Amino acid sequence: MNKHQAPIDLSVMHKPTRHDSGPKHVTGTAEYIDDIVEPVGTMHAYLGLSSRPHAEIVGMDFAQVLAAPGVIGVLTNDDVPGELDISSAHKHDEPVFADGVIHFWGQPVFAVIAETRDQARRAAHLARIEYRDLPFFTDVRSAQAAGGKLVTPPLKLERGDVDAGLSAAPRRVKGAITIGGQDHFYLEGQIALAIPGEDEDVVIHSSTQHPTEVQLIVAQALGIRQNAVTINVRRMGGGFGGKETQGNLFAVIAALGAKKWNRACKIRPDRDDDMTATGKRHDFVVDYDVGYDETGKIQAVDAVYGARAGYSSDLSGPVTDRALFHCDNAYWYPAVRARSEPLYTNTVSNTAFRGFGGPQGMMAAERWIEEIAYALGKDPLEIRKANFYGTDTENVTPYHQVIEDNIIHRVVDELESASDYQARRKVILDFNRTSAVLKKGIALTPVKFGISFTATWYNQAGALVHVYKDGSIHLSHGGTEMGQGLYIKVAQVVADAFGVNLDTVKIMATSTGKVPNTSATAASSGTDLNGAAALDACRQIKERMLAHAARLHDVSEAECEWVAGGLQAGAKFVPFAELAMSAFMNRVQLSAAGFYKTPKIHWDRATGRGHPFYYFAYGASVSEVTIDTLTGEYTVDRVDILHDVGKSLNPAIDLGQVEGAFIQGMGWLTTEELVWDEKGQLRTHAPSTYKIPLASDVPPVFNVKLAEWSVNREAVIGRSKAVGEPPFMLAMSVPEALGMAVASVMDYAEAPRLDMPVTPERVLLGIERLKREARG
CATH class of the missing domain: 3.30.365.10 (Aldehyde oxidase/xanthine dehydrogenase, molybdopterin binding domain)
Structure with missing residues (x-):
């Protein structure tokens, strides 16, 4: 080839390319950890879990465990040569095993090491543990009633004179919204395989999103330096945040067993025990007081974000911080005060989940937008547009970062037009006037999501x-x-x-x-x-x-x-x-x-000011639903999405991420319900009791487009934008549409005020509440 020949087209950037696996x-x-050929002599570990939500451990008897077939030994805190703490926050509040006190039902108390996994699992149920029960509480409201103990310091974001803004506002709405948690339900559960080496060395195959943290935690537990611990991760069968910190425990147990007996050691819990013993998305209860004018323009917001954190800090501080960072979603608040309450509860410590608190903060924002719309008798989309951030003014966030890349107006306008939103809404209003049993709803919701770790050193x-x-x-x-x-x-x-x-x-x-x-x-x-x-x-x-x-x-x-x-x-x-x-x-x-x-970013938590995000990703979705007012059952009939990924590096991958995120978000907001009983036990700990979305739940009309005109103004690879978390929040349009359908029962005179997840039961309860209020 000479210089003047036509170049060979080997460009691979910005082209739809299949996933390498x-x-x-x-x-x-595709090889996952459970597919790796086990070294000869591999041992298997299994967790022994508590059967109390809060109790002192009076005594433990492992005689029957040790006598069981195939059992090699039992691991307790006494077998940890180094630090007991496996906390990602390094708060020393999360021991490897319960350290004298049980804090939640399902807390690991010991681990059995046996020749086979089945032997270890069976033997783990033979331990005799004597408890002295203590008072417990498992949800946000009971935690607040008990005094509101926090697992980590709260955050306050404040800008403007909130009290004056509320007092001067012509209209005001106060209320609360309950937003449920969510299990990660990755296809591959938690798992670790540790292979001992010479001297202090150990190699661990861990299903983790954070190999360096697992390396550090294992080294601390073994009492050795990090250079003796190697963590390998080829691929995970899903993570969604559930493997950011939760893999620490399993890697430590595998490493402890491997080094104590000088044999490879593997641990993989059953789905039930995995769901019981590992953290989830935080449940929130948000109390709000919002002032606004006759046009629906917000004047001031005062909100408290109470979160079910669980018994230890884990990532509850950063998660509740990020909820506050997204208390605005795409909306400008002239005055705002947002406060977090990461509350101690006698439940497993909640952790990272796709969106990392952002979805809960944004869902609360959509609640008061909805409240304002119904109070004024207007389309919620009209209220949303009236409160969007500006491009030259009205563009400062509650954390004092100036938004310089706002494209939400164009995204929403294009989707409104492409989805024929206005005409469809008119048809739905006409349908609801004449249909006695079936009611329809439609909603268009925006997304603005900040990209970067708010802990600057992680960037x-x-x-x-x-x-x-x-x-x-x-x-x-x-x-x-x-x-x-x-x-x-x-x-x-x-x-x-x-x-x-x-x-x-x-x-x-x-x-x-x-x-x-x-x-x-x-x-x-x-x-x-x-x-x-x-x-x-x-x-x-x-x-x-x-x-x-x-x-x-x-x-x-x-x-x-x-x-x-x-x-x-x-x-x-x-x-x-x-x-x-x-x-x-x-x-x-x-x-x-x-x-x-990452350049440009900085954040001062003490003052609640900074530039924590490098840029923002935007998107919008329209959802149309039909409910049965007699049963509460419903269908999601059509979804239209326009999402901003900048100049996509791989449109095929990005489209898949948007589609998958929406369905996962829809599951969180409609079907995935976590239930603790009066004894403090999680009852939704298996597919039989916890409903994730199925292929049949995908809307029959599902139009997803990327905003091909968008280019990241920052010097990010290929001028692309992040796609992992932002599209998750597109699913907010589903409960908003369900709310419209419920409100139609009483001719939209009252806001539906549906809590999340909007299950069929909550649809019925919402209808009955509106009827009851109408009767006086």
Whole structure:
């Protein structure tokens, strides 16, 4: 090829490309931890869980456990040579096993180590534990009534004179909304396999979103340094935040067993025990006082966000912080005061879940928008538009960050038009006037979601790139793959950087032995951070290769240019593989460690001020529903979505993320209900009692589009935007549409005020409440 030939099109960025593990997923050949061939002599661990919500442990008898077939031993806190704490927040409030006091039903008390998993599981039920019961409470209201003990310091965001704004407002609404929690229900549960090495070494295959944290926690528990612990993660069968901190316990138990008996040790709980013993999305109760005028324009907001945190801090502080960061959704509040209450409860400690508190904060905002609309007899969309952030003014958030990339007006206007919202709403209003039993509803809701970890130090990533003599490329980075397509996106970045085919790049498992000190794959930042780190590594290698080519072909570096398939050195085209071999023969380093840290961001929690988000992602959805007023049953008939992912790196992956996030969000808001009984036991701990969305729940008309015109104004990889969490909140249009259908029973005279999840029972209760209020 000469310089004037048409270039080969090897561009892989911004093109729909299948998931790298896609064929393996559908053929069953994708290897997860439970598929790894177990080393000879592998032991199996199983948890012994408490059967009280709050109690002192008076005594424990393991005689029958130790006498059971196949049992090798029992692990308790006495077997932990280092620190007992496995808390991600490092608050020393989460022991490996219950330390003298039980704080929730299902808290791990010990672990059985046996020759087989079945033997360990059966033996775990033979322990005799004597308890002295203590008072307990399991929900937000009972926790508040008991004095409101907090597991971590609260946050307050305040801007403007809230009291004056409320007093001066012509209208005012006070109320509360209950927003339920959610189980992650990943297809692959928690699991860890530890293989002991010489000296202090241990290698752990862990299903975790945060390999570095697992490495640290295991090292602390074993009383050794981090360099002796290697965490490997090839892929997870789902995570959604449930494997950001919750994998710590399982990795520690596997490591303790492996090092104590010098044999490989594996632990995988049953689904019931997994759901009982691991944290979930936080339940919230939000109390609000909102002032507004006759046009529906909000004047002031005062709200308290009480959250069921569980017995320890875990991530409740950051989660409730982020709920406050999103108390505005897409709306401007002239005066606002938002306060968090991460409350101690006798339940499992709740943890990260897709959206990380943002969905709960945004759902509350939609509640008072709805309240205002019904009080004024207007379409809630009209109230939403009246309160949108501006582009030049009215664009300062409750945490004092100026919004510089607001596109919510265009997103909503385009979706309103494309979905024919106004005409459909008129048809629905006409339908409801004449239909006695079936009622319909429609709603359009916006999304504005901030991207970045609010803990500034997490906004960093590393990568390791090798180019081999034959031109093949080895890619490692600190991000983890849980099905979301991170690996393929970063591989696209690397292939594009070198101008080679995608199959030239070998995607390696994430390992703390290759890339150290990584952040969790969370906060929707995986591609932004790891893609930029990988690109930095590519830049270093390319600079060396280009300088070598210039010397070899006696041209200036300015006359060298990277092109598709290789490098143009003056008049000479050098194929990439040939250039790699030449560089090796001339002792040019073909390996580099890349690094990236997010610019511009800063946050001062003490003052509630800063610039915690690098940019915002936007979106909107329209949902249409039909309810049966006799049974409460309903269907989601049609959904239209327009979502902003900037200039998409991979439209196929991004569309899948938007679709999946919406359905998962719909499950959270309509069917997934967590129920604790009067004894403090979680009763919804299996698919038989906990209803996740099925394929049959996907709306029959489901129109999903990406805002192809959007380009991230910040210097993010390919000018793309994060897609993991923001589309989850698109599902808010479903309960809003259900609310309209319920309100139609009494001719929209009262706000429906439905709590989440909006199950068929709550639809019926909502209808009955409106009828009761109408009767006086």
